[in-house]
Amino acid sequence: MAYGLPAEDTAATAPATAAGHARHALKDGDSFQVCDAAGDIAGAADGLYRDGTRVLSRLVLRLDGEAPVLLSAAVGRDNVFFTAHLTHRPLTPLGASAGGDVIHLERTRFLWQARLFERIACVNYGEAPAQLRLEVGFAADFRDMFEVRGAHRAERGRMHAPAAVDGGMLLRYEGLDGLLRDSAVVFSEAPQTLAPERAVFALQLPAHGRRELYLEVGAEPARPGRARFRHAAAQALRAMRRRRRSGARLRSSGRLFNAWLERSRADIALLVSKLPTGPYPYAGIPWFSTPFGRDAIVTALQTLWLDPALARGVLAFLARHQAHETSAFRDSAPGKIMHETRKGEMAAMGELPFGLYYGGIDTTPLFVMLAGAYAERTADDAFVDELWPALLAATAWIERSCDADPDGFLAYARGQQGGLVNQGWKDSADSVFHADGGEAPGPIALVEVQGYAFAALHAMAALAGRRGEAAAAARWRARAQALRAAVERRLWDEALGYYVLARDGRGAPCRVRASNAGHLLYAGLPEAARARRVIEQLRSRAFDGGWGVRTLAGDQPRFNPMSYHNGSVWPHDVALCAAGMARYGARAEAVRLLAETFEAAVHFGMRLPELYCGFLRAPGEPPIAYPVACLPQAWAAGAVFMLLQACLGLHVDAWRGEVVIDRPQLPVGVDRLLVRELEVAGARVDLAFERVGGRVLAARTGGADVRVVARL
Known part of the structure; x- marks a missing residue:
């Protein structure tokens, strides 16, 4: 998903992190931070972000003018605390005398209520007193997330001169939208030297002595200290534990499998924000830490059998933000469900349409699908009654769109320059093409989207039947069957033995074998014999290189295992394909895909990234990471639960x-x-x-x- 990038961009334009240098993420509400293993925020996508703006672009720690030596770093199992263990100089060779002072530093950090809290604990393990010059460098560039991702702006707002406050420095930016955005970097004790971009402390450490320095970064100055740190940490822990305890609990006889389940649950809890409409999973960190429609719906479907509360929150939020007007700039039309919403300056100024953007062809039918699945899972008829006007409007948009298409398909074409060229889940600019590698002009009817529309119409028929609206139920069932017949007639390719990727605006099929057909299985559209042929191909080496289903078969044009959508492996895509296979009785195939995904998770530290490269599996070698993938990512974390349900x-x-x-x-x-x-x-x-x-x-x-x- 290129998620809100201008059409000529893809996720590959995002700043890359240095190879082999892990990034660590924390999130709370609409704030998140990304740092390196030493705890430093020092470039690329690193930073503390609040409401779509980077409010801290630099936070680096130096001892006597040098970067400390990293021992280890990790985000705890609960996803609340980041901890880095450091020392002031390299440890001695094996068997050698340590000699002199031995200083250990522990940086402990968490986010709570849009503030960054950090404790820097210094311990002298030497036998003599030690003196240290501890320097904390800081800066805030107040760049919009889209600027961090590479977007160019002709004009920016005004940076104010840094101003000293009690115990620290206030950094301020006045945006073109008229908003003042502040970052107060404050310390628990007065620095020996305070400058606009650094604070210096002279630490005296007796033998075996300990000193603690606390800092906070927030919109307003504060008085950091041990008591505030402990109180806020306790609140953050309690909030996270409440989110993790929602829904049914799983426990297996496999220790590593349990670790994957627990990490995945913790990652979803981390990404869930408590909104006025209920819990809502933000898509991923760093690029997509905001509400997305498609991602949240798929995450809710993945976890629905365990925790319906998440689906309820997603449905309520999306119904509240349903489109009521037509806008080419926002790709909106009455009844459509939003693709994404952003809070940053560029969105507020209308420089990009993503403040509230509707350029997703599949989000609306997926919304209706989720409502039907939620109703069956919970029998929450009262909530469905509340949703009913939104469901009627969404279904009316689907029907109007299909009526306007010559084949009766749900198709898309970008409203204006600046929106997304491709509007399915594979929304990078190069993801839809013909068998000769040529471009596919719009309006484009993606094969999986027809499956979603088919399932949405069936969901509405079931809901209408339960409400006693027999005539409406019969009409929606008939429309679903007509759509199924059109898909089988126009999108099945007998020579390929497979469904084509799409139909373009000239009526020509994109005769490309992609994983999209696996989603058609999930929706239950194909007739059984064709479903078996699709399953056979998805399980072939052309698709499955050993780490899960690739987005594109290896013998297809544009195949590139290092691409975003044309040969990589996406865990959520694998899960949907596996669930589709299981729906047609191929449960053993689902077990195999779960095993491959689990083995990939082991190599990724039990935290599946948004995607990874689709190279063929080599004996003894791990899967190859995609350098700028989001980590964590909600629907990657949710994949294990959909895979497990398919197996069970x-x-x-x-x-x-x-x-x-x-x-x-x-x-x-x-x-x-x-x-x-x-x-x-x-x-x-x-x-x-x-x-x-x-x-x-x-x-x-x-x-x-x-x-x-x-x-x-």
């Missing part, structure tokens, strides 16, 4: 008050899995899955009020 064959029907388990399988290396406190229509049930010989058995271990139907 688990489906919740709250209208019937039952859980259906169809021919379950467990991941490779996992012999037992427990699902605790799965909520079904107000009751809770515990489930256990266990491998016995060549079979996987499923049983209820608690919750007598829920009916469990197991087809083993």
Whole structure:
């Protein structure tokens, strides 16, 4: 997803980090920070961001004029604290005497309520007193996120001269939008020297002595100190634990698999912001830490079986921001669901359309799909009643759009220059093309989008039937069947034995084999025989290089394993393909894809990135990282839960008050899995899955009020 970049750009234009130098991210609400392993904010995309603006572009620590030596760094399992362990000079060779002073520094950092809190603890492990000159350099460039990503602005606002405040410095920028954006960098003790971009402290450390220095960065000055640090840290921890405890709990017999589950859950909790409409997962850090429509819907679908609260929050937010007017600049039309929203200066000034942008062809049918899935999962008819006007408007937009297309498809064309050229999930400028590699003119009808529209119409038919609106239900079912027939007639290519990528504006098929057809399986559109042929190809070496399904088969034009959308591997894409395979009975294939994705996760420290390169797997070698991928990314973190559900064959029907388990399988290396406190229509049930010989058995271990139907 190029997510809000101008059409001529792609994610590859984002500043790259140095190879081998890990970045560490923290987030709270609409603020996030990215730093290097030493805790320094020192360039590229590093920074502290608030409401789409980088409010701290430099924060570096030096000891006696030198960068300290890194021992280790990590973000804790709870995703609240970043900690870096450093020393003032390299450790001695093995067996040699340490000699002299030995200084250890621990930098502990977290975000809470749009403020960065940091504690710098210095300990002298030497036998003699030590003197240190500790310098903290800081700066704020107040650049909009799009500027950080490479966008050029003809004019910027005005930087104010830094002003000294009690214990630190106030940095200020007045934007073209008239807003003053402030960053106060303040310390727990007065610096020996305070300059506009640095503070210097002279530390006296007795033998085995300890000193702590606290700093905060926020919109207003404060009085940093131990008590404030501890109080804010406790609040941040409690808030994170509340988010992590939402929904059912999973525990398996596999230690590493549990670690993946826990990290994925923690990453989703990190990215979820509590909005007035409910919890909402922001897409990813650093480029997309804001509400996106498509990403949030897919994340909600991935986790729906475990935690319907997230889906409810996503639906409520998107319904509130549904379009009510037509705008070519914003690609909006009445009934459309937003693609993204931004708060930065450039969006506020209308330099780009992404303040509230609707240029996503698939978000609207996905919204309706999620509403139908949420209703079946929860039987929350009262909430569906609240959503009904938004669902009617969204479906009306789908129907109007299909009626305007010669094939009855849901197609897109960019409204104005500056919007997205391609408006499916593969929205980089080069992601839709013909078999000769040539461009595909719009309006473009993507194959997977027709599946989403088909599923949305069926969802509306089911909801209307439940509301007693039989005529509307019958009409939507008929439209869904007509769309299915059109897809099978126009988008299936018998010579390829596969669905084409798209149909272009001239009516010509893009005869390209891409992973998009796997989403068509997820929607349940293909007839069974064709679905089997699609599954066979998705499992071939052309698509699956050993780390999951690639976005493009290896023998296709424009294939490049290092590209953003034309040969890379996206975990959420793999999960949707696996769920589609399982829908057509290919559960063993879903297990295999889960195993490959798990093995990739192990190499990535149990945190799957937004995407990784699609090179063929080589014995003993890890998957190849994509340098500017978001990490964490919500729908990458959610992939494991959709993959696991596909393997278990688990489906919740709250209208019937039952859980259906169809021919379950467990991941490779996992012999037992427990699902605790799965909520079904107000009751809770515990489930256990266990491998016995060549079979996987499923049983209820608690919750007598829920009916469990197991087809083993």
